[in-house]
Amino acid sequence: MGIGHDDDNEKQAVIDWTGGVPVARAFDDPYFSLGDGLAETEHVFLNGNDLPARLRAGFHVAELGFGTGLNALALARAWTGPGRIAMTSFEAFPMAHDDMARALSAFPELGDLARQLLSAWPGRRIAIGGVDLTIVQGDARLCLPGWQGQADAWFLDGFAPARNPQMWGDDLLAEVGRHTAAGGTFATYTAAGHVRRALSAAGFVVSRVPGYGRKRHMTKGVMA
Template sequence: MDGDMPFSTRFGDHFYAREDGRAETGHVFIGQNRLAERWGDGADMVIAELGFGTGLNFLETWRQWRLHRLPGARLDFVSFEALPMTADEIMTAIGRWPDLAPLCVRLVERWPDLTSTPVTWILDPQTRLTVVAGDALDGVTRWNGLADAWYLDGFAPARNPDMWSEPLMQAVFDRTQPGGTFATYTAAGWVRRNLQAAGFDVEKVPGFGGKREMMRGRRPD
């Protein structure tokens, strides 16, 4: 921890934006994937994520999903994480957002031993979470699902280039439904080129907080 901010000593980077990680989740991942709008259609959805981290993206998604979902719709959230945090570390990191606390408690009550993965559990009748521990490229390649939306949320590309490599971006594309989307806080040129080489249509849009730009994209139909 860096003060009250979770910080990775391995990658020399914070787990979320210093301004407000929760607002960043809303702007970058939920907003740029147009999730609230898509949930209003009542269809089931699969969201996949590179980097579970503190669980903030999942918890804020779960909170907003509960507000917008229609009866009978199902959300599968699948996250690939190399170095899972402990339940205590997750609770500490999420503690700055009291209204997420009840959901976080429900998450960590079931937080498993992630030495054997994937681990899947039902958090409510319309929400299922799967966490795949280990190398992201291996995990995504082995996954037999297809995502409707991706959260690309590894540490900064300059600090963790493997999380943004051309092979991994290709695996992400291959595990995306036609018409499926992605969003990421980064606008790094080489990441954009890797995403485009994989087959995504990519555009830059205004970033969160002090970031001028971020990227979102879509797999063509």
């Protein structure tokens, strides 16, 4: 979920635990809700991008911050075909296999999909159900400008802006806009004003909407 620097390509996340929830030591921030992380993912990233209603064969989701893989698994559970969809996730500090397995053990309902991810992790190209996942390891500020893809939907899931401001900088969010297909969307749990302004400047029509659980607001948008 974090963002790296030029020499961070081989670094792994260092994890502490609050109950069954992994917390990134570098950012002192949990990877998912202390309540129901899967419900949070579905509310923020799926519903926030009007998924699964918009999914179709060839649809491409991109993500800043792969973390535990929970978002990818929720997407795979939501897509039942026919055909396949793609997901590209940018991650500077990938989780160790054992940490990911421990985190995902909190979601037995993900079953076979989680086992498919874990059996191939760490890997750069992983099939999860009907999703063809590509992991781009490294600093998104360096990797995203050279990416050749265009996303139909973005999951913006870096650690909180106050704890990891580099992930929410104007230049990086402008690149998100440049790598979004016409009519494409984004969703994120944060409602920080500077993030909303940067995404608006990147070309999105931005809306602040109800967040998950105790979080009053989140943000979503559509490319104008």
